[in-house]
Amino acid sequence: MNNARRNPLAAILVILAGLLVSGGGYAVASNAVTSSTASEVSQETVDAGKKLFLANCASCHGSNAEGGNMGPSLIGVGAASVDFQVGTGRMPAQASGPQVMKKPVQFTEEQTAQLAAYVASLSPGPSIPSEEWVGESALASGDTSKGGELFRINCAMCHNAVGAGGALTDGKFAPRLEGVEAKHIYEAMVIGPQNMPVFNDSNLTPEDKRDIISYLKYVEANPSAGGEELGGLGPVAEGLFVWIFVLGGIVVITIWLGAKSN
Amino acid sequence: MSDKSKSLAKAEDAEHDYSAGLAVIAPDAVKDPGMEPHRVRMTDKSEAHEKRAARQVAALFLFSIVSSAFALYAYFAFPIVEGSNASVRDNTLLLGLGAAFGMLAIGIGAVHWAKTLMPDAEVSEARHQTRGSEETRARAIEIIDLANKESGFSRRKLIRRSLYGALAFFPLPGILVFADLGPNPEDSLKHTMWKKGTRLTRDPDGKPIKASDVTIGSVFHVIPEGLAELEHHKLEEKAKAAVLLVRVDPTILKESAERKDWSYDGIVAYSKICTHVGCPVALYEQQTHHLLCPCHQSTFDLTDACKVIFGPASRPLPQLPIAVDAEGYLVAQDDFNEPVGPSFWERSVNE
Numbered sequence: 361m362n363n364a365r366r367n368p369l370a371a372i373l374v375i376l377a378g379l380l381v382s383g384g385g386y387a388v389a390s391n392a393v394t395s396s397t398a399s400e401v402s403q404e405t406v407d408a409g410k411k412l413f414l415a416n417c418a419s420c421h422g423s424n425a426e427g428g429n430m431g432p433s434l435i436g437v438g439a440a441s442v443d444f445q446v447g448t449g450r451m452p453a454q455a456s457g458p459q460v461m462k463k464p465v466q467f468t469e470e471q472t473a474q475l476a477a478y479v480a481s482l483s484p485g486p487s488i489p490s491e492e493w494v495g496e497s498a499l500a501s502g503d504t505s506k507g508g509e510l511f512r513i514n515c516a517m518c519h520n521a522v523g524a525g526g527a528l529t530d531g532k533f534a535p536r537l538e539g540v541e542a543k544h545i546y547e548a549m550v551i552g553p554q555n556m557p558v559f560n561d562s563n564l565t566p567e568d569k570r571d572i573i574s575y576l577k578y579v580e581a582n583p584s585a586g587g588e589e590l591g592g593l594g595p596v597a598e599g600l601f602v603w604i605f606v607l608g609g610i611v612v613i614t615i616w617l618g619a620k621s622n
Numbered sequence: 623m624s625d626k627s628k629s630l631a632k633a634e635d636a637e638h639d640y641s642a643g644l645a646v647i648a649p650d651a652v653k654d655p656g657m658e659p660h661r662v663r664m665t666d667k668s669e670a671h672e673k674r675a676a677r678q679v680a681a682l683f684l685f686s687i688v689s690s691a692f693a694l695y696a697y698f699a700f701p702i703v704e705g706s707n708a709s710v711r712d713n714t715l716l717l718g719l720g721a722a723f724g725m726l727a728i729g730i731g732a733v734h735w736a737k738t739l740m741p742d743a744e745v746s747e748a749r750h751q752t753r754g755s756e757e758t759r760a761r762a763i764e765i766i767d768l769a770n771k772e773s774g775f776s777r778r779k780l781i782r783r784s785l786y787g788a789l790a791f792f793p794l795p796g797i798l799v800f801a802d803l804g805p806n807p808e809d810s811l812k813h814t815m816w817k818k819g820t821r822l823t824r825d826p827d828g829k830p831i832k833a834s835d836v837t838i839g840s841v842f843h844v845i846p847e848g849l850a851e852l853e854h855h856k857l858e859e860k861a862k863a864a865v866l867l868v869r870v871d872p873t874i875l876k877e878s879a880e881r882k883d884w885s886y887d888g889i890v891a892y893s894k895i896c897t898h899v900g901c902p903v904a905l906y907e908q909q910t911h912h913l914l915c916p917c918h919q920s921t922f923d924l925t926d927a928c929k930v931i932f933g934p935a936s937r938p939l940p941q942l943p944i945a946v947d948a949e950g951y952l953v954a955q956d957d958f959n960e961p962v963g964p965s966f967w968e969r970s971v972n973e
Binding site (some may be wrong): 622 | 661664665707708710738742825826831835838840841843902906907912
């Protein structure tokens with residue numbers, strides 16, 4: 361025993377064991393903080409993501425995602441940002457313009473997950489929301505009336521009271537929210553993509569965010585009691601309809617009333 | 623023109639052959655072009671057309687019956703089910719369409735009847751003068767004099783004067799109710815609920831906000847502490863005190879010397895009430911730092927004291943000076959230093 365303890369290898373073993381415990385412990389702890397919801401991500405996934413990144417994203421965002429003239433740095437934007445931008449087809453961007461548009465998704469779900477894992481591995485950032493907040497059952501249990509109130513206070517000025525979207529300055533616009541996946545709505549609130557502001561968890565708690573999404577899904581599932589919504593855009597579309605079709609009809613009837621019969 | 627209608631028109635002319643009275647007759651007045659040549663209708667020329675028109679009118683009236691009956695049927699066949707918006711829509715839409723066509727078809731049928739089957743003689747009816755004849759006017763004066771004599775309106779001073787008094791007093795209650803348009807707002811338009819030390823809290827639940835909660839790019843919709851608990855005039859107070867809280871990179875803020883300490887580490891608070899007509903300005907663009915008003919597109923530059931950069935607003939949004947209290951919560955340093963919202967009569971330009 362004595363001999364073994366004095367063995368020079370013993371010191372190395374002790375140091376190794378210490379490193380393992382502290383390093384592993386830190387890894388577990390930091391994992392719990394940064395990606396409390398994401399499932400374990402393997403190194404292969406991150407590597408695959410890096411390959412995809414270098415092939416598809418690095419020309420604008422830089423080969424180490426450090427950003428450049430064409431695109432911002434992605435260090436610290438988190439998996440949520442990648443999942444939103446790539447998962448809705450906004451990235452890779454098609455052209456520069458006032459706003460990067462939604463378009464058909466360019467990557468498979470697996471590839472999106474790999475890219476997200478790579479970007480998340482660079483620096484801690486917001487993670488993809490878990491089923492706890494955006495799953496079917498979570499949304500079914502959401503408080504739609506509270507969600508509606510929060511939506512009207514925080515979102516409706518840009519996205520319209522029923523999420524029909526609306527115009528901003530210089531060609532930018534707040535997109536329509538109908539048909540947008542729950543997790544993408546959640547991610548947008550967390551990351552504040554493009555010109556949308558950030559709604560962090562101390563502003564809108566995860567419960568609040570879930571309620572807002574529940575409200576939007578409720579509006580989507582329930583047709584308007586007033587009949588044709590005309591895009592849900594309110595008085596402009598409705599007024600235009602009345603001016604053209606109703607007044608037009610009245611003019612036609614008036615002309616017919618005054619015309620002589622054959 | 624048929625003989626019958628010609629003679630009718632002549633008779634009318636004779637009947638209304640008045641002098642021009644006091645009217646000025648322009649020498650180059652447009653000449654009356656007379657009647658257009660009469661065009662005989664198909665329904666007058668051919669019996670088949672006439673019969674067809676009669677059938678069309680009857681068909682329209684029958685369609686009206688069917689529509690009205692459909693409205694009755696739809697009311698029962700598409701009942702309003704509690705909790706279903708779609709059922710309300712179907713019920714009201716079909717009931718309404720049935721009732722509308724029920725009425726419309728009667729109208730169209732009646733007009734079609736008149737246009738195709740009823741006599742179509744053109745008749746001109748000359749405009750008669752509005753001035754009565756001398757006899758009528760003299761007779762009217764006579765009647766008034768007689769009424770005055772019989773009622774004694776000129777003779778009975780007491781009755782006449784008391785009537786004048788009554789007429790003078792009866793509008794007063796009507797005028798009094800205008801007092802309810804008040805009271806005069808005094809200086810309430812110039813002050814809001816914000817005062818030194820009032821915490822900034824979240825709309826709608828009134829949860830206080832820590833400076834550390836406001837991450838860069840965040841927007842908080844803010845009400846003063848205590849507003850959510852107000853029992854009276856809550857909306858009036860909210861309409862004045864609503865604030866938008868945003869954090870930007872402190873280096874991009876252009877702050878004047880006197881406003882240097884109004885923000886906290888890039889966190890700025892501005893009134894949400896547009897200085898144009900008072901809409902809530904809350905469309906914040908994170909990258910451009912523009913605040914857009916949805917009503918008339920007034921645009922404010924958040925990094926430059928909310929200066930107006932586009933649109934009809936004439937003044938920047940008032941800034942709420944903020945600080946952080948001992949517990950790390952954001953508080954107001956004071957009320958706004960100018961009245962919030964649109965201009966009003968008593969607001970001086972330099973306020």
